[in-house]
Amino acid sequence: MTDVLVRVDDRLVHGQVVVGWGRALGLRHIVLVDDAIRASPWEQDLYRMGVPSAVQIEFASVADAATAFPRWAADAAHTILLLGSVETLARLCAVAPVRRVNLGGIHQQPGRREHLPYVFLTEAEADRLRALDRAGVAISAQDVPTRRAVPIEELLA
Amino acid sequence: MGRPPVSAFVRTGLRLLTVQACWNYERMIGVGLGYASEPLLRALPGGRAGEPYAAAMRRATQYFNAHPYLTGLAAGALARAEHAEVPGEQVERLRDTLLGPLGAVGDRLVWAGTLPAASAVGLALSASAPAGVGVAALLTLYNVPHVALRVWGLRAGWRSGAALARALGTPLLRAALRIIGPLATVCVGLALPAVAGRLAGTLELAAWVAAAAGAAAAWVVGRWLAPSLGVVRLGLLAAVVVWLGTAW
Numbered sequence: 001m002t003d004v005l006v007r008v009d010d011r012l013v014h015g016q017v018v019v020g021w022g023r024a025l026g027l028r029h030i031v032l033v034d035d036a037i038r039a040s041p042w043e044q045d046l047y048r049m050g051v052p053s054a055v056q057i058e059f060a061s062v063a064d065a066a067t068a069f070p071r072w073a074a075d076a077a078h079t080i081l082l083l084g085s086v087e088t089l090a091r092l093c094a095v096a097p098v099r100r101v102n103l104g105g106i107h108q109q110p111g112r113r114e115h116l117p118y119v120f121l122t123e124a125e126a127d128r129l130r131a132l133d134r135a136g137v138a139i140s141a142q143d144v145p146t147r148r149a150v151p152i153e154e155l156l157a
Numbered sequence: 158m159g160r161p162p163v164s165a166f167v168r169t170g171l172r173l174l175t176v177q178a179c180w181n182y183e184r185m186i187g188v189g190l191g192y193a194s195e196p197l198l199r200a201l202p203g204g205r206a207g208e209p210y211a212a213a214m215r216r217a218t219q220y221f222n223a224h225p226y227l228t229g230l231a232a233g234a235l236a237r238a239e240h241a242e243v244p245g246e247q248v249e250r251l252r253d254t255l256l257g258p259l260g261a262v263g264d265r266l267v268w269a270g271t272l273p274a275a276s277a278v279g280l281a282l283s284a285s286a287p288a289g290v291g292v293a294a295l296l297t298l299y300n301v302p303h304v305a306l307r308v309w310g311l312r313a314g315w316r317s318g319a320a321l322a323r324a325l326g327t328p329l330l331r332a333a334l335r336i337i338g339p340l341a342t343v344c345v346g347l348a349l350p351a352v353a354g355r356l357a358g359t360l361e362l363a364a365w366v367a368a369a370a371g372a373a374a375a376w377v378v379g380r381w382l383a384p385s386l387g388v389v390r391l392g393l394l395a396a397v398v399v400w401l402g403t404a405w
Contacts, residue, residue, distance in 0.1 A: 010253075012256075012257045013257040013258060013261050014222075014256065015261050015263065015264025015265070016260075018261040018265060019261075042319065042320070042322060045326075046254055046258045046321060046322045046325070047254075047257065048322075049261075049262060049325040050257055050258035050259075050260070050262055051261065052334070052338075107182075108183040108220060109220075114182075117182040
């Protein structure tokens with residue numbers, strides 16, 4: 001059975017996801033896991049506008065994810081979970097059986113170091129990813145499906 | 158709330174044409190958005206010497222990315238928020254939230270819709286109509302919606318401010334998003350036989366054999382050996398093989 005794809009991308013719903021991954025995966029369901037957006041109707045309205053009508057978008061908090069994850073995993077081949085940060089990823093992994101993670105875009109901020117042109121990490125974020133890798137989560141970086149997936153060992157080498 | 162003069166909107170509209178000039182992975186089009194927004198921020202209390210202007214400019218040049226043709230929506234909405242004296246953290250939150258949706262809507266509308274549709278019509282007319290008609294059709298069909306989108310975006314952004322979802326939810330834009338993808342597919346489907354028919358009349362058999370072999374090889378490479386090849390590189394590879402076949 002396919003594991004549901006969890007993507008960490010601080011832009012959340014954007015063109016690479018909707019057009020790039022949307023076509024490659026035949027996306028039917030996008031789940032945006034973010035506590036602040038879950039509580040913000042105006043932000044949800046904006047994200048809805050970015051999604052084609054054939055794709056369902058759902059907004060969830062990390063706490064929601066603990067119970068809803070099996071439902072999302074049931075249609076894993078056509079579902080993607082979008083998270084805005086490594087911190088949210090670590091919290092999600094603590095409550096749900098995440099197995100496959102795609103780092104799609106973590107951009108420059110003070111304190112972050114460039115690992116790929118589209119992945120910048122602080123030392124604390126890199127350590128969190130190493131810990132998840134040791135725990136058996138398959139992590140790679142790949143912004144769009146036509147690019148090569150860079151495994152976590154190579155990314156953090 | 159102060160309102161910038163019309164000339165400021167004109168300047169911002171023109172500057173938005175260069176919004177990608179300073180593109181980089183660190184801030185993407187953030188610097189371009191700041192440069193484009195600057196005329197709208199001059200009318201803040203205290204003018205260019207005032208602290209509101211300085212603080213707004215610092216925020217305006219931070220990391221940002223969106224479809225370039227829809228960046229006017231962000232420039233207008235963020236400038237309006239600054240003029241309405243919305244707290245800085247909320248302006249930054251609005252900016253962060255606009256990142257994704259403006260990219261997703263623009264990519265669907267332009268890169269996956271208008272561009273392939275206009276290109277297909279241009280190609281079909283180049284293959285079947287007098288010289289120049291195809292090029293004129295491509296430039297017109299692409300640039301009329303493109304310029305209209307830029308002008309509408311800046312106006313709608315300023316009018317809407319933080320309520321930008323309302324602007325993106327206009328019936329015309331919703332209808333365009335619904336039909337542009339299928340329309341592009343239909344246009345490409347109509348153009349391919351017209352272009353192939355035109356090529357079949359001028360290419361020699363050897364060139365066709367070489368093109369078929371090249372296309373098959375490119376397909377194998379693209380499908381199994383190098384999934385990261387991408388459509389553009391695949392197209393370039395096929396074009397080189399066709400050219401070699403023609404020369405041979």
